[in-house]
Amino acid sequence: MLRVVNLERLKKLYATFSIPQLLTEYSIKDKELVPIPVDSNVIITNKEHFTPLWYYDNVEFDSRNPDEWLKKDNNGINLPVPAIVYLPTNLNEESSKKYNWMDANIIYYNSTLKMYSVIILNNNSNKVYTGIPRIQIHFKGEDPREFVKRIKYAILRREYGEDIYKL
Numbered sequence: 244m245l246r247v248v249n250l251e252r253l254k255k256l257y258a259t260f261s262i263p264q265l266l267t268e269y270s271i272k273d274k275e276l277v278p279i280p281v282d283s284n285v286i287i288t289n290k291e292h293f294t295p296l297w298y299y300d301n302v303e304f305d306s307r308n309p310d311e312w313l314k315k316d317n318n319g320i321n322l323p324v325p326a327i328v329y330l331p332t333n334l335n336e337e338s339s340k341k342y343n344w345m346d347a348n349i350i351y352y353n354s355t356l357k358m359y360s361v362i363i364l365n366n367n368s369n370k371v372y373t374g375i376p377r378i379q380i381h382f383k384g385e386d387p388r389e390f391v392k393r394i395k396y397a398i399l400r401r402e403y404g405e406d407i408y409k410l
Contacts, residue, residue, distance in 0.1 A: 253386075260387040262327055262344050269395050276329060276394070277342050278379070292401055297376030299400035304393035305377075306385050309352040309359075323348035328361050329379040330372060347372075349380065 266276075278295055313321045328347040350371065351360035359380055360373045378397055381390045 254384070257383065257385070257387055262381055262387055262391065265387055265391040266394070269391050271391070271394060271398065273342065275398050276379075277340060278376075292405055294401060294405060295376070296394075296397050296401060297378045299397040299404065300376065300378040301393065301396055301400075302377075304389055304396070306389070307382075309354065312382055312384075313349065313352055321350055321352075323350050323362070325349075325383045326361070327381045327383065328363075328372075328375060330361075330363070330375070344381075349382070 275292070276296065278297075279292070312324050314324075316322055326347050326349050327344045328349075329342050330345055330347075332341045332343045346364040347361040348364060349359050349361050351373075352358075353360070353373075356374065358374045358376055360371050361375055361380070362369065362371055378394060381387060
């Protein structure tokens, strides 16, 4: 009983935080988050990053592993997990440069690719978006402050790694 009360208290606390607001407080800009296509022919420049942020994600920030997030029902089917996901604002155009945080349900985890599949909740579409990296998914059951620290850590690791590569 005490565990349930504590979980409800944490859930209410986490709901008071806004991911975009926390990103601003940590001086994280959209251009640092927008996924870039993985292309072996990419030209390395001094202006922008040239590797995806998820390359630098650190699973040490996870409070649960993917199997713990995606619980199964009695029939072995994954139950949807509420989350806020960073996806293109024009959902019909996945190469869009404009992204936003959207309410979604996480429905599947591909352990080989280490990517998630999601369904957006705030539109009339039932399209499944696949290949979403963990760094773009904030589970509503995790501390948003730790999630933003995770993003900041990945950004700093990417800057360091790309600076070394440019030398």
